[in-house]
Amino acid sequence: MIGYLAGTKAGARLYNVFHHKLVAVLVLLLGCSFGLQWVMLTGVILFGHSAMDRFFGFGLKFDDSFRTTHLGRIGKKDGRRG
Known part of the structure; x- marks a missing residue:
């Protein structure tokens, strides 16, 4: 999300x-290769x-x-509230 401060292209x-x-x-x-649990x-x-x-439903x-x-598009499809 911080990337979106630089614009939509960088954020995406x-x-x-x-x-x-x-x-x-x-x-x-x-991590498995080097045995690093974190x-x-x-x-x-x-x-x-x-x-x-x-x-x-949140995709790339x-x-x-x-x-x-x-x-697809996130959010309400028709713009109505409620």
């Missing part, structure tokens, strides 16, 4: 890096967080808006 790219499941798996494998835990947390985001972001994802 930074968000996507940290929410890509392959990155989480690589962090986990890196790195393994970081990989597990990243993977779980990414999976939870997908479950709730396009650079036009935070609300536009590869799973």
Whole structure:
């Protein structure tokens, strides 16, 4: 989210890096390779967080808006409240 302070393009790219499941798996494998438990835990947390985001409909972001994802648009469809 902090990346969005630099604009939507930078924000989307930074968000996507940290929410890509392959990155989480690589962090986990890196931790396993070197026996670093805190790195393994970081990989597990990243993977779980990414999976939870997908479950709730938050996908990888396009650079036009935070609300536009590869799973569709986030938020109300018709603009009505309530």
